[in-house]
Amino acid sequence: MMSTQQGKRIHFIGAGNMASAMLRGLVSSGFSPALLSCSAPAETETQRLVDELGIRAAADNLELLTHCDAIVLGVKPQILKAVCEELAPFLASTNRQPLVISIAAGTTTQSIAEWLKQDPDLLPLVRSMPNTPAQVGMGASGLFATPAVKADQKSLVQQIFEAFGIAVWVEDESQLHAVTALSGSGPAYVFEFIKGMADAGVSLGLSPEVSRQLAEATVAGAAKLCAASSDEEISTLQRKVMSPGGTTEQGVRVLQSEQLTATVSRAMEAARDQSLYLAGEGPGPAKN
Structure with missing residues (x-):
């Protein structure tokens, strides 16, 4: 049976990789294709989704907005302002205020509201930070809602983002930088680690194919085991793999001596600082 939230009309402006992943997740989780739509200037992108999912599509961003309950701004940050300015007259003329959801990195709700010519205190707007594993149904998204977002709208957003992974809310918009x-x-950090493991496996005598398969499966399996053991500390799970004087203990000692945790922390700080810079809220990461 379709839930109340699955009966909402949702329109995506943009049909790129992330928007496509979200639409696939929505259809596979039970949202009706007849209530989903997208718009993008490239007909090849929209037609692919029409053929695959059975949704509606248009080249004009405004054509399918009537009666929409939610509008997803699924475009790149550099063109978001132009899209919002195109959308502004529609929002000013409509009798019903649709929920607006942005997936553009580094663009604040204040800026989006300004471009939409809406009062930021009255505009129901959710800013999100999904990630690329959404393309395989294993995304992890951070969400922030403005005060005007109602409980049922927040529930709809939760269901949308859980259609392709997990979704968590932050109370302060600034936390989206973290x-x-x-x-x-x-995901890029993890890819770097997988590549390092796979390359090391080759240097130890394995074929590239076997080494990559083992590295991928090991990382995926460890992550799944960690998620299934959320009541245990990660350090406890680590100790369960390490026998005193065994191989794992020796390998972990090298990682610790090379300060892997501190290196990851510095990488995240650099990414956070760049996010602040792109949002006009900081000087950017230090140049070494």
Whole structure:
């Protein structure tokens, strides 16, 4: 049975990788394709989603907005201002105020409200930070809601983002900089670690194919085990793999002596500082 939230009309402005991942997640989780739509200037992008998912699409961003309950701004940050300015007259003329959801990194709710020519205290707006594993249904998204977002709208947003992974709320918009540094940029850190493991496996005598498969499965399995053991400290899970005097203990000692944790912390601080810089709230990361 379709839930009340799944009966909402949702329009995506943009049909890129993230918007496409979100739409696929929504359809697979039970949202009706007939109530979903997208718009983008490239017909090849929208037609692919129409053929695959059965949603509606248009080249004009304003064509399918009537009666929408939520509008997802799924465009890159550098064109978000232009899209918002195009959308502003529609929001000013409509009798019903749709929820606006932004997935653009580094763009504040204050800026979005200004571009939409809306009072930031009255505009129901959610700013989100999803990440690329959403493309395989395992995204991790941070969410922030303005005071005007109602409980049922917040529930809709939760359901939208849980259609392709997990979703957590932050109480202060500034915390999205930390979300960006952790889960937003985090997949690239993990890819770097997988690559390092795979390359090391090759140097120890494994074939590239076997080494990569083992590295990928090991990281995915460890993450799943960690999530399934959330009542235990991560350090406890680590100790369960380490026998005194064993191979794992020796490997972990090297990682600790090379200060892996401190290196990860510095990487996240640099990503956070760049997020602040892009939002016009900081000088950016220090140049070494």
